[in-house]
Amino acid sequence: MENPVNRFKAGLREGRHQLGVWNAIPHPTVTECLAACGFDWIVIDTEHGAMEVTDALPALQAVAGYPAASAVVRPAINDWVLIKRHLDQGAQTLMLPYVQSRDEAEAAVRAMRYPPRGLRGVAGMTRASRYGLVEDYSHRAEDELCLILQVETAAALDRLEEIATVEGVDGIFIGPADLSASMGYPGQPEHPAVVAAIEGAIARLKAVGVPSGILTLDPDFARRCIALGTGFTAVGVDMLSLRNGAMGLVEAFGNA
Numbered sequence: 001m002e003n004p005v006n007r008f009k010a011g012l013r014e015g016r017h018q019l020g021v022w023n024a025i026p027h028p029t030v031t032e033c034l035a036a037c038g039f040d041w042i043v044i045d046t047e048h049g050a051m052e053v054t055d056a057l058p059a060l061q062a063v064a065g066y067p068a069a070s071a072v073v074r075p076a077i078n079d080w081v082l083i084k085r086h087l088d089q090g091a092q093t094l095m096l097p098y099v100q101s102r103d104e105a106e107a108a109v110r111a112m113r114y115p116p117r118g119l120r121g122v123a124g125m126t127r128a129s130r131y132g133l134v135e136d137y138s139h140r141a142e143d144e145l146c147l148i149l150q151v152e153t154a155a156a157l158d159r160l161e162e163i164a165t166v167e168g169v170d171g172i173f174i175g176p177a178d179l180s181a182s183m184g185y186p187g188q189p190e191h192p193a194v195v196a197a198i199e200g201a202i203a204r205l206k207a208v209g210v211p212s213g214i215l216t217l218d219p220d221f222a223r224r225c226i227a228l229g230t231g232f233t234a235v236g237v238d239m240l241s242l243r244n245g246a247m248g249l250v251e252a253f254g255n256a
């Protein structure tokens with residue numbers, strides 16, 4: 001059996017913009033609904049909220065039913081054991097939060113790779129290798145794995161190029177919520193200083209040839225980021241879509 005192609009990674013390499021959405025509600029029906037809607041990438045978020053490693057498995061299976069959609073799993077932290085577990089259950093793209101330095105970026109790359117290039121533990125019968133049926137999986141796994149690192153503090157932003165250019169890093173996600181807090185503007189990702197930092201980061205990543213990504217709920221800012229060159233832009237969060245849709249109904253009908 002062939003190693004499944006990672007469409008998200010291919011899209012980044014080809015410079016094809018990819019539209020994303022956040023899945024934090026821990027049920028695969030929600031993930032599947034998002035995949036059916038036509039997004040290119042769906043973040044299965046086990047950093048914030050209630051999703052555990054074990055919740056990511058049915059979410060991955062849900063996305064697999066929609067070949068045009070790619071799952072991007074966000075582990076709770078940049079940790080080699082968590083990385084190994086998510087990879088083993090078939091995540092091909094991981095987005096690691098709170099990467100602060102080149103050393104941390106290099107550690108993440110090592111965790112993605114089998115020895116001798118890295119330290120990923122070897123397990124035979126995993127979903128990743130299609131239960132051992134992907135030919136030569138241990139040598140070919142890396143080809144279809146994709147590593148996105150999150151730069152989301154002022155300190156990390158100072159080291160952006162050092163982090164982004166580590167060999168094996170496929171893209172950098174700029175986290176506006178954490179970045180704004182770290183810059184002294186919690187809850188204000190639209191603060192002019194934060195916007196300037198984000199726009200500067202997109203330009204700096206473009207200059208070193210590393211794809212950049214972001215999550216913004218402001219459609220105008222999302223379009224601006226895309227125009228500036230983000231390669232992967234998330235524009236929504238499941239809970240927000242649910243809340244807004246439900247509130248719209250209540251507003252339309254009141255207590256009638």
Ligand SMILES: O=C(O)C(=O)C[C@H](O)[C@@H](O)CO
Binds near residue numbers: 150152174179237
């Ligand atoms: O800092 C950010 O922004 C992110 O990392 C995304 C957040 O975790 C959150 O807004 C997702 O709902």
